[in-house]
Amino acid sequence: MFCVKGLIESGRLTSVPSRYFFEKYLKDDCINSEAETIPIIDFSMLTSGSPEQRYKTIQAIGNACLKWGFFEVINHGVPNTLRDEMMRASESFFDLSDEQKREYAGKKLFDPIRWGTSFNVNVDKTLFWRDYLKIHVHPQFNAPQNPLGFSETIQEYCKRVRELANELLKGIMESLGLEESYIQKAMDLETDSHQLLVVNLYPPCPQPEVVMGLPPHSDHGLLTILMQNDHVGLHVRHDGKWIPVNPPPGSFVVNIGDHMEILSNGKYKSVLHRAVVNGKATRISVATAHGPPLDTVVGPAQDLLDNENRPPLYRGIKYREYLQLQQSNQLNGKSCLDHVKVNINDTYHKILPSPPISVELMGRLKQLRIFNGVLKDKASLIKTTLSTKRQTSFIRRAILRATTHSSSSPPSSNRIDAVIASGNGSRPRACACIHAIMDRLHGTRDTFVALKCLYTIHNIITKDSFILKDQLSIFPTFGGRNFLNLSEFHDDSDPESWELSAWIRWYATVLEQNLTVSRVLGYHLSSSDSKKNDKDKEEKIFALLSSDLLIEIDALVGFVQEISNVPNSLHLQRNNLVYEIVRLVSEDYRLIQREISLRVVELDERMTSLSVDQLTLLMSALKKFEDCKERLSLLFVNRKKNDGLWHLIGETKMKIETTMNKKAEEMALVRIIKRDETREWGRQPFRFTSDGSWLGLDRVSLTVSTVR
Ligand SMILES: O=C(O)CCC(=O)C(=O)O
Numbered sequence: 001m002f003c004v005k006g007l008i009e010s011g012r013l014t015s016v017p018s019r020y021f022f023e024k025y026l027k028d029d030c031i032n033s034e035a036e037t038i039p040i041i042d043f044s045m046l047t048s049g050s051p052e053q054r055y056k057t058i059q060a061i062g063n064a065c066l067k068w069g070f071f072e073v074i075n076h077g078v079p080n081t082l083r084d085e086m087m088r089a090s091e092s093f094f095d096l097s098d099e100q101k102r103e104y105a106g107k108k109l110f111d112p113i114r115w116g117t118s119f120n121v122n123v124d125k126t127l128f129w130r131d132y133l134k135i136h137v138h139p140q141f142n143a144p145q146n147p148l149g150f151s152e153t154i155q156e157y158c159k160r161v162r163e164l165a166n167e168l169l170k171g172i173m174e175s176l177g178l179e180e181s182y183i184q185k186a187m188d189l190e191t192d193s194h195q196l197l198v199v200n201l202y203p204p205c206p207q208p209e210v211v212m213g214l215p216p217h218s219d220h221g222l223l224t225i226l227m228q229n230d231h232v233g234l235h236v237r238h239d240g241k242w243i244p245v246n247p248p249p250g251s252f253v254v255n256i257g258d259h260m261e262i263l264s265n266g267k268y269k270s271v272l273h274r275a276v277v278n279g280k281a282t283r284i285s286v287a288t289a290h291g292p293p294l295d296t297v298v299g300p301a302q303d304l305l306d307n308e309n310r311p312p313l314y315r316g317i318k319y320r321e322y323l324q325l326q327q328s329n330q331l332n333g334k335s336c337l338d339h340v341k342v343n344i345n346d347t348y349h350k351i352l353p354s355p356p357i358s359v360e361l362m363g364r365l366k367q368l369r370i371f372n373g374v375l376k377d378k379a380s381l382i383k384t385t386l387s388t389k390r391q392t393s394f395i396r397r398a399i400l401r402a403t404t405h406s407s408s409s410p411p412s413s414n415r416i417d418a419v420i421a422s423g424n425g426s427r428p429r430a431c432a433c434i435h436a437i438m439d440r441l442h443g444t445r446d447t448f449v450a451l452k453c454l455y456t457i458h459n460i461i462t463k464d465s466f467i468l469k470d471q472l473s474i475f476p477t478f479g480g481r482n483f484l485n486l487s488e489f490h491d492d493s494d495p496e497s498w499e500l501s502a503w504i505r506w507y508a509t510v511l512e513q514n515l516t517v518s519r520v521l522g523y524h525l526s527s528s529d530s531k532k533n534d535k536d537k538e539e540k541i542f543a544l545l546s547s548d549l550l551i552e553i554d555a556l557v558g559f560v561q562e563i564s565n566v567p568n569s570l571h572l573q574r575n576n577l578v579y580e581i582v583r584l585v586s587e588d589y590r591l592i593q594r595e596i597s598l599r600v601v602e603l604d605e606r607m608t609s610l611s612v613d614q615l616t617l618l619m620s621a622l623k624k625f626e627d628c629k630e631r632l633s634l635l636f637v638n639r640k641k642n643d644g645l646w647h648l649i650g651e652t653k654m655k656i657e658t659t660m661n662k663k664a665e666e667m668a669l670v671r672i673i674k675r676d677e678t679r680e681w682g683r684q685p686f687r688f689t690s691d692g693s694w695l696g697l698d699r700v701s702l703t704v705s706t707v708r
C-alpha cells in the first residue's frame, strides 16, 4: 500500500505529486493567530466534590460547547507518563516495516484494525497528507500484535480516556439541563459505548502550503478527545476564521461531534476543524472518538423537545449507518449531518393545533394509556386461553404476543415466526390467521398495536409462506385499493400518536401497493420466483409483450410513488419500530429497483419497435420514478444509492426523446408527401421533449395513432 511516510522515505520526492494538491486550502486561507483561544476547562473542578465548583465548571463547559464546540482540558487525571508512552507507541507503530503494517491495509470500516492513508482513497478526489491507524477499542478491545507492548499501552490509554469522556459527558448533559446520567442510561454508554482510536501521522511536506493533512470536517461521534505531539497543526473554525490550536502541555483538546449536535437538537454544534502540515517535522495526533453503541438509533433527546417551540431538527439514525454514510462519501464539512436534518417547515407542529394540556400531563396520560393497554393484552390473553375453540385461540394468542401495547420495539422474530407457524398448516388455518390479524388491526386505536399488526402483515408478505400470502391477497373478498381500510386512521391522544398515525396510513398504502404489484407481476416481490437470477428473469421478461411490460412498470413505479409519500416526520425513525419498518420497506424498494431495471433494459432494446403511445407511456413512468428520487434519498438516507439505475433511466429517457423525434419527422414526411401539392406544412414544428410533451402541436394536428 502506498502511504505518505513511504513516499517521503523513498527519498525520490522533490515536489508534491499533483494528486495531493488541495485547491481549497489556498482560497479559504484566513488564519487568525491573534484571536481569542479556545476555552480551558479545569477537569479537577468537576470532580472535586464541591457543588459550587462543579456548578461553575458545568456552566463553563456549557458555554464552551455553545460558543466553540471545542475546549481544552487540564488536570484531567490521565498521567503524563501514559500520554508519553502512547505517543511513543504510536510512532513505533508507523516505524514498523511495511510488511508488518500491510496486514491491516485495505480493510473495511468495521474491521477491527485499519492502517491507511488520506481519508478513503476510494472516494477522495484529492489525497490528504496523512497516514492513519484506526482501531475499534470498545466495547470489543482490539490491538495489533506489534510493536511489542503496543496493545497494553493503548488498552490502558483508551480506558483512562474513556473514563474522562464519560465524566465530561455527564457534565455536558447537566449543562443541557438533563439528568447527569441521561446519556449513559439512554445509550448504555458505561458498558457498550463505541470508542475508536485514530492515530494520525502527518509527515513533513516539501510544499506544506499546497496540501492538506485533513480537510475541514466535523467528527461523527458524541465527543472526540485528542492529544498531539509538539507540533501545531489543528485549526478550528470560529467566527468565520481558522484558529490554530496550541494546547497547554499535557492537556487534551475536546470537541463536540455530530451525534452530540443531534442529541442536543442543534444546541451544541459540531464544529469544523482541519489539520494542516508543516515542512520540518512529523506531526502525530491521537484522537479517540466516543460514540453511542453502534446499533443505537440516536435522535434529539425527548426532554429537550416540545411541540410548540422546539420541534426535533434531526431525525434518528443508527450510529453504525452514520459511520457508513461518512465513510462512503468524501470527507466534506458537515455534509453527512445535512442528511439527517429535518426541514423545519415540514414538521408536524405546523399542522397540529397546540395541545390543550401540558406536556407533563400528556406524559402521565400516555403512561396510563400504556398501562391500560397492557391490562387489555393480559385480559385478551386470558380470554383466548379460556376459549373452547382451541385452533383459533392458539392463533389469537400468537398474534396478541406479537402485537402488544407495552413497547414500541418491533416484535421479535420468534414472535413473528410463531404467528406465521400458527396460520401456515392449512387453508382454514391461514384464513383464520389473516382474519384474526385484521380483527386486531381494525379493533385497535393504539398506534403501536396497529404498526405491529402491519409489520406482522409485512413479514407474512416477505417470508416464504405461500398459503398465508395467498390468503392475504384475497382479503377481503371485495378487494379494492384500500383493502387494509386504514386511510382514516387517526390517534390524536398525543402529538407523537398523531404523527405515528400518518406513518400507519402510509405503511398500509405501501403494503396494499405491494400486494397490487404481486397481482400484476404474478409473483410476490420477495418470493423465490422473484429472487431468480437475472438471466432467468431476463428470459421471462423477454417473452412478455411490450404492452404488458409497460403495465408492470406502471405498477412498480406506483409502488415507488407510495413509498415516497412517506410522512414528513422522518425523525420518528429514532423509534425502533418505525426504524425497522423503514428497513423492511427499503428491502422492498431494493427489489423494485431490480424489477424496474430489468424491464427498462428490455424496453430500451425494443425501443424502435415501440409505438408512439407506448413511448409516451414509458417516458411518463420514468419521469414519475425520477420525481420520487429526492424524497427516497431522504427516507433511505444511509442506503445504497444505486447510481447505475438512475443513469440507466436518464439514458433511456434521452433515447426515447430521440426515437420520438425521429418518428415525428417520419410522420411529417408522410404528411408532406401526402399534401405535396399544397406544401402547406414544414418539418420543423414536431419536437418531443424530455418532459414528455410535444412541441408545436398548436400548428399541426397530429394523429399519433396513424403512425406505428
Ligand atoms: O490531527 C488533528 O489535529 C486532527 C485530527 C482529526 O480531526 C481527526 O482525527 O478527526
Ligand SMILES: [Fe+2]
Pocket: 217, 218, 219, 224, 273
Ligand atoms: Fe476530526
